[in-house]
Amino acid sequence: MKLWGVTSIQVADQTFVAAAPGSAADVVGDKASWRRWWPDLRLEVVEDRGAQGVRWKISGPVTGTMEIWCESVLDGFVLHYFLHAEPVEALPADPGALMDLLADLNKARRVAGKIMSFEVKDRLERGREVGSPATPWSGAA
Template identity: 70%
Template sequence: MVVTSIQVADETFVAAAPSLVAEVIGDRGNWRRWWPDLDLAVTEDRGAQGVRWRVDGPLTGTMEIWCEAVMDGFVLHYFLHAEPTRQLAGARALADANRDRRAAGKSMSFEVKDRLEAGRPVGGPAVTDDRADDAQRTVV
């Protein structure tokens, strides 16, 4: 088994309908803002369940957002497994690179959470997908 130098795994609970996340994480403009130095190529677009990418640029490897439906919301899992494309000067530089990538991932997940939970009272029910609610009312 190959272990990469940059290893990030994080998860954040989002109190919103899982169907709402595809629009946010599928927006390529967001990717450029979240990871401005990375070249991302989609290897699997799973809609509301997430996206997998091949990563190039200063890192080479794989990255994934996986959205797991939990209770009335979802857990946004973020993974990055990559190698720097240039030699880093020592263990401290590698630790700093890992920290920076963890911080970028957490910023992304908090932005997704903030956007999808906007207007939700603290402790209130999860934000629903009004489009799904409207479609369900139409069918009934």
């Protein structure tokens, strides 16, 4: 059973990063990190928005779209992560097996997104004491 107009894998997540919004571009735009964060996906940049993030068309075991949007909030930014995709492999006909598989695929993509967002947060907040102002932007992350 498939709902029309809704992708099987839907991820929407957000993480506050206490760092200057301008610092996001170097970390989020680092192609070497993309390979580490999503080793099984082929990413085609659809829109590079610098400090505001990146949008991709994705292919591999799943196909669809993915986005990191960095929204300025207070003295930092909220890193939004979105993924909308369909598995490439044939899906089981049994409704129970289908729901189990889709739940597993969604969880795996959510975990990958959280690993990415926590790495961005860790890199950009490095050296910042809890409760202190956001890490300023030095021009390189």
